[in-house]
Amino acid sequence: MAEHIEILVGTTAGNTEFLASELETEIQQKGFTTTFHDAPNLPEVTKQGIWLFCVATHGAGEYAESIEGFMEQLNQEKPDLSNIKFAIIAIGDSSYDTFCQAGRDTDALVQSLGGVPIHDVLEIDMMFDLEPETSAIQWLAQWIDKIA
Template sequence: MAAITLITGSTLGGAEYVADHLSELLTDAGHDTTIMNQANLAELDPAQIWLLICSTHGAGEFPDNIQPFVSQLQVQQPDLTPLRYGIVAIGDSSYDTFCQAGKDLDHLLAGLGAKRLGERLEIDVSLDPVPEDPAEIWLNSWQKHL
């Protein structure tokens, strides 16, 4: 069983609800989970698995609550070679910058040596108004990588 830290980027709370739901499902499956809604690099262990759930705001911007963490990664450039992570990007395809923050976060982690488990999920809330539903389906296959 795995130790998984769920990290959220959310302005209006939707991504946090998705993280709560995925955390519950992972716990039911026997994993240890922690949710961080204000992630701080110094408190995170790259030997654990990170599951990032991040919406996009502004014009392709990161939500405010995850911006400090993103800046820490950009400035400190930690070696994340031991890290394995999954990513759920949430956005709205009516924006040109669809799921941009989730995509940027994915590229940032990969650029620091981390290995993504499975495919990145991109949830389009204009098609899936309840993002927990596609997230749950994605989790079923993502868990096989753990």
């Protein structure tokens, strides 16, 4: 049976949602099923299989708006994520000292709850990367065929 991927999006202004939906198309073309969570809510997310986070940093190193509540739920409820394998695309802008901090914090938090990283975090610098979707698809290709 094809693997299922939960896509968890952290966006405030929409860039990351666009990138995540491009990625979703690519993932489905590879034969995976997906659920797209544009504002993830812990009870609605399967606690096994694969989670793919696409998370922008806002404020001064804070989570983007659509995923703030989810991160709060993880921090409060501390679910056992040992049945989760996960990957992260961190979106940010290197003009900020707290470059991609939300993605880095996501990585630390999910690992602390037992989640197993599939691949290195992809940090996308919106200051210089003119084709973030292409970067994301190239990064995806480095690991997705290995988990099929």
